[in-house]
Amino acid sequence: MMNDRKTMKVDAIRNGTVIDHIPAGRGLRVLEILESEEDQQKDLITIGLNLISGAYGRKDIIKIENRELTVNEVNQIALIAPEATLNIIRDFEVTEKKTVELPEKIEGLMHCPNPNCVTSDETIHTRLLRVSRTPVRLRCAYCERVFNVEEMKLVGISGKYEE
Amino acid sequence: MNHLISMRDLTKAEIQQFISTAAKIEKGELQPDLTGRVMGALFFEPSTRTHLSFETAMKRLGGEVISMSGTKGTSVEKGETLADTVKVINQYSDIIVIRHALEGAARYVSEQVTVPVVNAGDGANQHPTQSLLDLYSIYKTQNRLTGLTIALIGDLKYGRTVHSLVHALAHTQPKFYFISPPSLQMPRYIKDELREMKVDFEEGEHVEDVINQLDILYVTRIQRERFADPVDYERVKNAYVISRALLQNVKPNLKVLHPLPRVNEISTDVDQTKYAYYFQQAKNGVFMRQAILSILLGEI
Numbered sequence: 323m324m325n326d327r328k329t330m331k332v333d334a335i336r337n338g339t340v341i342d343h344i345p346a347g348r349g350l351r352v353l354e355i356l357e358s359e360e361d362q363q364k365d366l367i368t369i370g371l372n373l374i375s376g377a378y379g380r381k382d383i384i385k386i387e388n389r390e391l392t393v394n395e396v397n398q399i400a401l402i403a404p405e406a407t408l409n410i411i412r413d414f415e416v417t418e419k420k421t422v423e424l425p426e427k428i429e430g431l432m433h434c435p436n437p438n439c440v441t442s443d444e445t446i447h448t449r450l451l452r453v454s455r456t457p458v459r460l461r462c463a464y465c466e467r468v469f470n471v472e473e474m475k476l477v478g479i480s481g482k483y484e485e
Numbered sequence: 486m487n488h489l490i491s492m493r494d495l496t497k498a499e500i501q502q503f504i505s506t507a508a509k510i511e512k513g514e515l516q517p518d519l520t521g522r523v524m525g526a527l528f529f530e531p532s533t534r535t536h537l538s539f540e541t542a543m544k545r546l547g548g549e550v551i552s553m554s555g556t557k558g559t560s561v562e563k564g565e566t567l568a569d570t571v572k573v574i575n576q577y578s579d580i581i582v583i584r585h586a587l588e589g590a591a592r593y594v595s596e597q598v599t600v601p602v603v604n605a606g607d608g609a610n611q612h613p614t615q616s617l618l619d620l621y622s623i624y625k626t627q628n629r630l631t632g633l634t635i636a637l638i639g640d641l642k643y644g645r646t647v648h649s650l651v652h653a654l655a656h657t658q659p660k661f662y663f664i665s666p667p668s669l670q671m672p673r674y675i676k677d678e679l680r681e682m683k684v685d686f687e688e689g690e691h692v693e694d695v696i697n698q699l700d701i702l703y704v705t706r707i708q709r710e711r712f713a714d715p716v717d718y719e720r721v722k723n724a725y726v727i728s729r730a731l732l733q734n735v736k737p738n739l740k741v742l743h744p745l746p747r748v749n750e751i752s753t754d755v756d757q758t759k760y761a762y763y764f765q766q767a768k769n770g771v772f773m774r775q776a777i778l779s780i781l782l783g784e785i
């Protein structure tokens with residue numbers, strides 16, 4: 323029954339993106355990322371929390387209609403849900419399946435939690451370097467400390483990802 | 486290499502180049518000429534010893550120095566941003582030396598200016614010129630860097646000097662002993678890194694357990710500010726004193742190093758022994774900083 327419901331949800335989108343396999347409990351943080359893009363208020367976003375998933379036990383799932391994610395958003399999602407998959411839907415069909423990839427260098431997206439870090443002055447853009455993927459651990463390029471991603475806060479609307 | 490910000494950025498070959506250049510300068514085989522060059526020394530946080538060492542190094546090479554020590558009465562106190570301050574000094578100098586209380590300040594500055602930047606200490610993070618002079622001192626006294634048995638004693642938790650030194654030596658197959666009171670142990674993130682790099686280390690509280698096996702004993706000061714209770718401080722302070730009596734059965738090649746200033750952690754009766762090396766270590770600092778300034782200014 324559960325499985326049927328999940329399938330229905332995915333199929334119900336005409337065009338857009340389904341973010342699947344978000345670890346249970348992180349769906350709302352992913353939602354925060356999606357809402358931080360300024361002009362996206364018109365999007366219809368639906369979220370399923372704590373759904374049963376064979377491989378992951380419990381998972382969250384998010385559907386966004388009429389929009390494909392930007393590189394910036396995908397990278398942010400990789401930070402908090404590195405196991406997530408993206409299903410691109412066109413005309414009710416899954417046309418593409420992607421896994422998110424945590425970039426080696428993440429600029430301006432998250433605050434360094436070290437209060438003695440030079441980037442605690444918020445006019446200075448942060449730069450974090452990937453130390454490990456699972457769990458996600460990042461080194462601040464400035465103060466050189468390593469943090470788990472759970473200890474870090476998103477920068478918010480002004481966050482920019484640069485190659 | 487454009488800047489010297491962190492030991493983490495240096496390759497083994499670059500470290501070797503710094504050491505061999507310092508050695509050649511000390512022996513008089515190399516005499517770089519920095520006449521007409523200006524070093525801007527920006528000590529946002531005052532540090533007499535490091536500041537004077539850099540100034541001596543630049544002057545011995547024929548260069549000039551402009552200095553700021555502390556921020557009292559400066560544009561910084563009026564609210565000028567760090568980026569603006571260094572962009573101005575950029576116009577006056579050929580190389581910038583910076584000491585700042587915020588971690589990462591030197592790297593940030595290196596991204597704001599067009600001249601080479603040397604990190605002279607950024608908060609609890611890095612102090613690479615100290616690490617390089619420590620390496621030079623170890624190399625000079627032991628004729629090698631590899632395979633040494635090294636104990637670090639004192640404040641291993643907040644001591645930026647020991648953090649960068651451990652990092653710098655991690656590639657040289659050392660055997661480390663970390664000797665400290667339980668409240669001032671080496672931070673976990675550093676021990677995790679050492680484990681990942683398969684570096685052999687042990688932690689302990691008593692230097693007498695290991696002293697006779699050591700090639701190098703690196704002593705650091707335990708600061709009163711680190712203790713909430715002054716009684717705890719007094720107890721710890723007196724338990725971590727290196728005295729002449731402790732050195733009775735040590736290896737003949739043992740050298741005792743200390744980044745200075747010391748308070749009482751090495752008793753003065755050690756100064757006359759052949760094991761004391763901390764004053765020569767300070768002198769080595771000038772040769773190493775001469776090497777660093779010359780290399781970064783493209784004169785080597």
Ligand SMILES: [Zn+2]
Pocket residue numbers: 434435436439440441462463464465466467589
């Ligand atoms: Zn930082």
